[in-house]
Amino acid sequence: MANNKFDIYIVGLGGQGVLTIGEIIADAAFNKGIPVNFFPTKGMSQRGGFVRAQLRMGRDEPGPSIPAKGADLVISMERSESLKAVRYLKPGADFLLYGLVWAPTAVMLGKAPYPTLAEVWTEIEKAHGKVAYLDPKTLPEYKEKKVRDNIYVLGAVMAETGLKNIFTPEDIIAAVNERWPKGAEENLFAFQAGLKASVYRNMPQNT
Amino acid sequence: MKKIVSGNEAVVLAALASGVKVVAGYPGTPSSEAIGSLMKMGKLEGTEVEWSTNEKVAVEITGAAAWAGKRSLCTMKMSGLNVAYDSLISIAYSGCKGGMVVYVCDDPGVSAGMCEQDTRGFALMSDMPMLEPASVAETYELTKFAFELSEAIETPVFVRSVTNVAQSHAVVDIEERTLPSPEKAVWEKDINRYAKAGAAMCMAQHRRLIDSLAKASKIIAERGLNKVEPAPEKGGLGIISVGVVNGYLEEGLELAREAGCNVQEVSTLKLKTTVPFPADEVRAILRHCNTVLVLEELEPYLERGVYIEAYKLGVKVKIVGKLDGTLSRIGDYSAVQVAKGICTALGQEIPANLLADSDSAVEKAAARPITCCAGCPHRGTYMAINQALKNAGYKKDEVIVTGDIGCTILGMNPPFNTVWMEISMGASIPSAQGFVYSGVENPVIATIGDSTFFHAGISGLINAIQHGVNLTVVIMDNGWTAMTGMQVNPGTGSEFQQPGCTQVDLVKVVEGLGVENLFVVDPYNLEETTKAFDKALTLPGVKVVVTRRECAIQAARRKIKYATMTVDQEKCNLCKLCINITGCPAIELGEDSINIDQAQCIGCGLCAEVCKRSAIVKEAK
Numbered sequence: 001m002a003n004n005k006f007d008i009y010i011v012g013l014g015g016q017g018v019l020t021i022g023e024i025i026a027d028a029a030f031n032k033g034i035p036v037n038f039f040p041t042k043g044m045s046q047r048g049g050f051v052r053a054q055l056r057m058g059r060d061e062p063g064p065s066i067p068a069k070g071a072d073l074v075i076s077m078e079r080s081e082s083l084k085a086v087r088y089l090k091p092g093a094d095f096l097l098y099g100l101v102w103a104p105t106a107v108m109l110g111k112a113p114y115p116t117l118a119e120v121w122t123e124i125e126k127a128h129g130k131v132a133y134l135d136p137k138t139l140p141e142y143k144e145k146k147v148r149d150n151i152y153v154l155g156a157v158m159a160e161t162g163l164k165n166i167f168t169p170e171d172i173i174a175a176v177n178e179r180w181p182k183g184a185e186e187n188l189f190a191f192q193a194g195l196k197a198s199v200y201r202n203m204p205q206n207t
Numbered sequence: 208m209k210k211i212v213s214g215n216e217a218v219v220l221a222a223l224a225s226g227v228k229v230v231a232g233y234p235g236t237p238s239s240e241a242i243g244s245l246m247k248m249g250k251l252e253g254t255e256v257e258w259s260t261n262e263k264v265a266v267e268i269t270g271a272a273a274w275a276g277k278r279s280l281c282t283m284k285m286s287g288l289n290v291a292y293d294s295l296i297s298i299a300y301s302g303c304k305g306g307m308v309v310y311v312c313d314d315p316g317v318s319a320g321m322c323e324q325d326t327r328g329f330a331l332m333s334d335m336p337m338l339e340p341a342s343v344a345e346t347y348e349l350t351k352f353a354f355e356l357s358e359a360i361e362t363p364v365f366v367r368s369v370t371n372v373a374q375s376h377a378v379v380d381i382e383e384r385t386l387p388s389p390e391k392a393v394w395e396k397d398i399n400r401y402a403k404a405g406a407a408m409c410m411a412q413h414r415r416l417i418d419s420l421a422k423a424s425k426i427i428a429e430r431g432l433n434k435v436e437p438a439p440e441k442g443g444l445g446i447i448s449v450g451v452v453n454g455y456l457e458e459g460l461e462l463a464r465e466a467g468c469n470v471q472e473v474s475t476l477k478l479k480t481t482v483p484f485p486a487d488e489v490r491a492i493l494r495h496c497n498t499v500l501v502l503e504e505l506e507p508y509l510e511r512g513v514y515i516e517a518y519k520l521g522v523k524v525k526i527v528g529k530l531d532g533t534l535s536r537i538g539d540y541s542a543v544q545v546a547k548g549i550c551t552a553l554g555q556e557i558p559a560n561l562l563a564d565s566d567s568a569v570e571k572a573a574a575r576p577i578t579c580c581a582g583c584p585h586r587g588t589y590m591a592i593n594q595a596l597k598n599a600g601y602k603k604d605e606v607i608v609t610g611d612i613g614c615t616i617l618g619m620n621p622p623f624n625t626v627w628m629e630i631s632m633g634a635s636i637p638s639a640q641g642f643v644y645s646g647v648e649n650p651v652i653a654t655i656g657d658s659t660f661f662h663a664g665i666s667g668l669i670n671a672i673q674h675g676v677n678l679t680v681v682i683m684d685n686g687w688t689a690m691t692g693m694q695v696n697p698g699t700g701s702e703f704q705q706p707g708c709t710q711v712d713l714v715k716v717v718e719g720l721g722v723e724n725l726f727v728v729d730p731y732n733l734e735e736t737t738k739a740f741d742k743a744l745t746l747p748g749v750k751v752v753v754t755r756r757e758c759a760i761q762a763a764r765r766k767i768k769y770a771t772m773t774v775d776q777e778k779c780n781l782c783k784l785c786i787n788i789t790g791c792p793a794i795e796l797g798e799d800s801i802n803i804d805q806a807q808c809i810g811c812g813l814c815a816e817v818c819k820r821s822a823i824v825k826e827a828k
Contacts, residue, residue, distance in 0.1 A: 013575075023376075030211055030378060037342070038211070038376040041318055047807070048792055049577055061342035063454030064371040065541040067462070069560050086568035104575045106621065108796045109783060114573045123568040 004034050004166055005058035007066045009088045012077030013102055015047040017150030020179075021075060022053035024154065027175040028167050029057050039064035048102060050081060057166070073161050074129070077153060078102050082120050091128035094161035096199075098153045100136040121203045132160040133200040140193045147190035151176065155194015169195060209380050214343045214373040215240035218282070218310050218366060220381050221350035223251070225306070228277035228387035230256045231265035233662065234691035235284030236319035237370040238312040242282055243692060250706075253387050257705070258694050261632070261662040262287035263294055266309065270298035273307035273363065274401065275392040278354055282310040284319070285326050286631065290663065296333040299363055300412040301401050302419065304394075306354035307363040309335075312373045315504040316539030319370070323537065325505035330365055330482035334416045336423040337365035337482045339450035343377035349479065352430070359426055360419040369451050369504065371539055424483040433485045437495050438472040444552050445496030447489065449478040449509055452502045452540055459545020466550055466558045473549075484512045493522050500552045501528035504540050527552040576620045581793035582759030582809030585615060587730030588683050589623035590788060590813065591754075592652065594733070595740030601649065607642050611635035611655040611664065613690045614758075615683050618654060622790040626654055633663030639678045640671050650744050654681045657713055658688035658696035665716070672720055672749050679743045679750045683730070684713050685758040693761055714753055722751045730754040731769070733816040759809045770810030771826045776800045778822035785814040785823065 008025065012018035019040045029036035040053040056062045068087050074095045076082035082097055089095055099117060106112035117133075124131050134156045139146055154176075158169050173191060177184045212220060218241045222230065232242050245256050259265035262283040269279035283291060288311050295309065311326050330337035338353055340346040350366050357364040399408045427433065448456055456477065460470045476492050478485055481503070492499060493516055501510040507529040517524050527533050533551045534544055543561050550557045579586045596606050603624075610616045610626035611634065618626035630638060639653035655664045660682050668680060688694040695704050697711040704710065714727055724746050726739035736754060743750040762769075779800035786794050786801065791814060793807035800822070803814075815823040 026211060026376060036211075036377065039371060039374060040376075041370075041374070046577065046580055048575070050575055059458075061344060061377070061454055062458065063341075063451060063541060064375045065455075065539065067458070067542040070542070080573040083568040083572040087566050104573055105578070105786060105790050105792070106576075107573055109786060112574060115571045119571055123571065127568070 006072045006162070006166055007057070007070055008055040008073045008075065008163070009066055009071040009085050010053040010055070010075045011081045011085045012051055013081060014049040014051050016051075016077045017148060018051045018077055019053050021150050021154055022055050024172065024175045024179065025055055025163070027178060028171045031175065032167070032171065034058060034166070035060050037062055037064055048104070050084070052084070073157070073163060075153065075157055077150070079117060079120055080115050083115060083123060086123050086127050086129070089124070089127045089129045093129060094132060095124050095129040096132050096134065096153065096157050096161055097124070098134045098136060098149065100149070118203060131201070132156070133204065134197060135200070135204070138197055140190070142186045142189045147186060147193070151187050151190040152194040152197070155191040156197050156199060159195045159197070160199050209378055211376050212343065212379050212381065213240055213376045214340070214346045214368055216244045217343050217347040217379055218350050219245045219280070220379070221347045222278070222280045222308065222354070223254070223384040224382040225351050225354040226278055226385040226387045227280050228254055228305070229269055229272035229279040230254065230282070231259045231268045232282030233259055233262045233265055233287050234688050234694040235287050236691055237314060237373045238282050238284045238310065239691045239694065240374075241310060243694065258688070258696070260697060262291035266291040266295050266298065269307060270294065270303070270363070273303035273305040274301070275305065275394045276390070277305040277387060277392060278307075279305060280308050280310060284321070285311060285313045285324050286321050287311070288326050288329055290632065292329060295363070297403060299333040299335050300403070300409070300416055302361040302415060303357065303363055304361065306357035308350060308353045308357060308366055309363055310350070310366045310368070312368045312370065313505065314370045316370065323505060325508065326365075326367055327481050327508045328506065330367070331508065334420040335363055335365055335482070336360070336420060336427070336480060337367050338479055339367050339481065340372060340479070341451050341453040342372060343375050344379050345479075346372060347379045347381070356423060356426060360422045362416060362419040362423070369539070372451050420483050427480060427483065427485070428487065432479045433476065433488045435474070435476050435488050435491050437474045437491070440472050441495055442497045443472040443474065444549070445474040445476065445492040445499045446502065446549070447476045447478065447492060447499060447509065447513060448502040449481055450503070452504060452545065453477045455540060455542045455545045456502075458542035459549060462542055462546035462561065463549035463553075463555070466546065466555060466561065468549055468553045468555045470549065478509070481509045481512070486516055489513055489516045490520060493517050493520055493524055496524065498525045498527065498552050500548045501526065502534075502540070502545055502548060506536060525552070577617060578620055578790050578792065579614075579617050580760055581791055581804075581807040582763070582811045583614070584685055584730045584754065584756035584759065584811070585617065585683050586789055586791065587733055587736055587756075587811070587813050588654070588681060588754040589618040589625040590817070591730065591733055591736035591740055592625050592681070593623060594737045595744060598737070598741055599744050606649050606652065607639070607647060608652045608654060609635040609639045609642070611659045613656040613659050613688070614685075615654050615656040615659070622787055632659050633667055636664055636667035636671055636680055639680075640667070640674070640676045643676050643678055650677070650679060652679045652681060654683065656689075657682060657684040657686065657698045660713065661697045661711070668717070668749070668751070669720060672722065675748055677747055679740070679752065682713065682717070682751060682753045684753055684755045687758045687761050689758045689760065693758070714755075717751050717753065722749060724748065724750040726750070726752045728752065728754055730756050731811045731813065733813060759811065763809055768810050768828055770812055770828055771805070772803050772808050772810055772812065772815060773824050773826065774800050774803060775822045775824055778820045780820060780822075782819070785818055788817045789813050
């Protein structure tokens with residue numbers, strides 16, 4: 001990973017902690033002295049609204065936007081939103097797909113379509129992405145409560161994608177703890193569960 | 208101290224380091240976090256910080272502070288500059304003593320749902336220097352410089368950012384705050400400079416303004432802000448770029464190289480200003496190169512200047528940019544547009560991966576229309592309007608409902624489909640009047656929020672009252688400037704304002720205007736609110752319905768829960784009426800009944816009010 005040039009495109013929905021993933025990685029880069037530009041797009045961000053973030057590392061004062069086919073890593077926190085990131089994926093790069101389904105009202109009422117996992121998977125493969133699928137059903141509990149899925153996803157990202165060539169898990173843990181000194185134990189649990197989580201490299205047949 | 212800050216924060220941190228005395232503005236995405244982050248710092252001894260009623264008020268306050276010799280900062284989004292500009296151009300004519308910086312954010316690519324206007328046009332019109340930072344760190348440096356420049360030329364200076372820079376976060380070396388100068392505020396009476404009523408004084412001021420821009424040009428050149436890097440050989444490609452596009456240059460050259468372009472012999476000119484126009488540097492490029500590529504987002508202001516300089520020099524140079532159709536005036540740029548421009552300029556075929564192909568993946572994604580948050584009081588207002596129109600015998604889309612800026616526009620989306628249009632802050636009421644004047648026979652309803660009403664809605668209401676127009680005005684008063692991230696406005700409760708600020712009671716204001724048919728209702732009470740509209744629609748003249756209930760997000764932040772909503776599994780037959788009418792995101796479709804997400808639900812009770820089987824039960828907390 002010469003000079004740590006690495007671009008990450010993150011998508012998901014308001015309320016999922018999408019931007020926090022970006023902030024933690026940006027903090028970790030700052031701690032290591034890697035130049036970083038973090039550009040969250042909140043728009044009219046609200047619970048359930050589209051949120052994306054672009055993180056550019058290893059360049060001095062880069063333009064904030066990643067060009068089409070430029071991202072070394074895509075992290076998607078929701079199945080349908082994944083489709084909005086496909087065009088930014090560099091051919092051959094990692095695509096961490098957390099398969100949560102968050103149906104908009106019209107979909108819930110059966111008035112609008114929602115993509116199947118197969119459709120999403122096909123689009124990522126057409127863009128020559130390497131899919132790592134994390135099943136939301138595997139989200140663990142800590143003291144009988146589901147952990148934050150963003151920290152769990154971040155663990156899986158560190159285990160399964162090229163981000164591990166830039167940071168050690170300890171780098172990320174340190175950044176997480178700086179952010180929430182209080183919930184350190186729970187976050188560590190969620191992160192380590194993510195690190196150990198098994199991801200699908202081929203499309204699961206029963207989801 | 209080095210730390211990660213946003214572009215917006217960088218502006219106010221630079222202002223604090225520069226000894227700013229007065230900061231005022233009006234919220235507007237993407238600029239809101241500038242004053243927002245100052246507000247979070249608590250009381251700043253010696254510096255006045257406020258959210259003003261509107262941008263014009265803010266620019267007048269900061270202008271006068273600068274006249275009195277103090278440094279001042281005014282912040283706004285691009286649409287806000289339109290509001291402020293009447294005063295700003297006049298202040299520019301008079302000039303200033305203390306440094307005055309106007310921070311304005313454009314939104315190429317439209318992340319906030321407004322016009323893609325390029326405010327560099329305003330800088331041209333009022334001969335004010337406009338600094339265009341390419342990055343967060345540069346925002347900090349250029350804001351500090353803007354104060355110095357403004358004092359040196361005695362004219363206000365713009366710092367113009369764009370969403371992608373303003374909302375980016377990066378490392379900046381932040382200096383300590385410098386306290387505002389302890390010298391007494393002194394303003395010398397000089398009507399020739401500070402008044403306008405006289406042709407001679409106006410034209411003298413105009414001359415001074417033009418001279419001050421020329422002076423700015425010289426200072427910027429001495430500082431070497433605009434960097435020419437000529438290739439060793441003459442006759443090659445020259446690239447002129449400005450602002451955020453500078454950050455994409457290196458990457459665009461890489462992409463062009465991969466596409467087969469020979470980019471060894473490229474001259475570059477990276478600019479930090481379009482106004483003043485960097486004529487000397489542009490001429491240097493025009494003399495050195497045979498093809499010049501101009502890279503700027505939105506309008507071709509820079510490019511037009513390059514054509515003029517080429518004409519004046521009499522050089523035959525091919526100019527590539529927007530005016531030859533290569534690049535677009537629409538949307539924000541990335542390295543892709545830079546590479547496209549380079550390929551075109553060098554006569555290289557543009558590779559397929561740089562051409563905007565239709566995005567088949569995005570087309571398959573589920574649509575997510577933005578809607579009201581769970582518990583949003585506006586939901587009750589739209590439901591009541593829709594019900595009252597039905598009660599009065601109107602079919603769908605037979606009654607015009609004008610809209611306004613802010614969360615209240617969400618009534619345009621499903622499931623309400625209530626609101627028809629929006630123009631600008633406060634336009635809902637005059638536009639409703641226009642429809643009435645045009646001869647529309649059915650009733651016309653205007654909808655507006657509290658902050659928007661105070662900002663620019665009140666003058667439209669006064670006009671409608673004066674002229675006795677038949678219309679119904681709905682002021683949705685949730686007590687906050689919500690859409691931009693919960694800022695205070697004149698109607699916000701005193702307890703949430705800065706010490707010493709007073710709440711202005713919106714209802715008393717409307718009463719004071721002499722509105723006879725005024726209804727003040729709680730939009731959580733669907734029956735009462737619907738009845739108010741039923742009645743208003745039968746009355747002549749200006750009727751005002753104030754639907755009053757605090758923004759649910761703000762109430763929830765203070766742990767308020769009005770009631771607990773539960774579902775009676777036996778009674779719920781999954782008719783989905785509650786979802787179809789309220790569209791509340793806290794209601795989910797379960798297997799045997801609907802479910803209510805208690806984490807989101809604030810207990811507004813609107814779902815229970817529409818359930819025909821009493822299957823949703825509201826239990827008081």
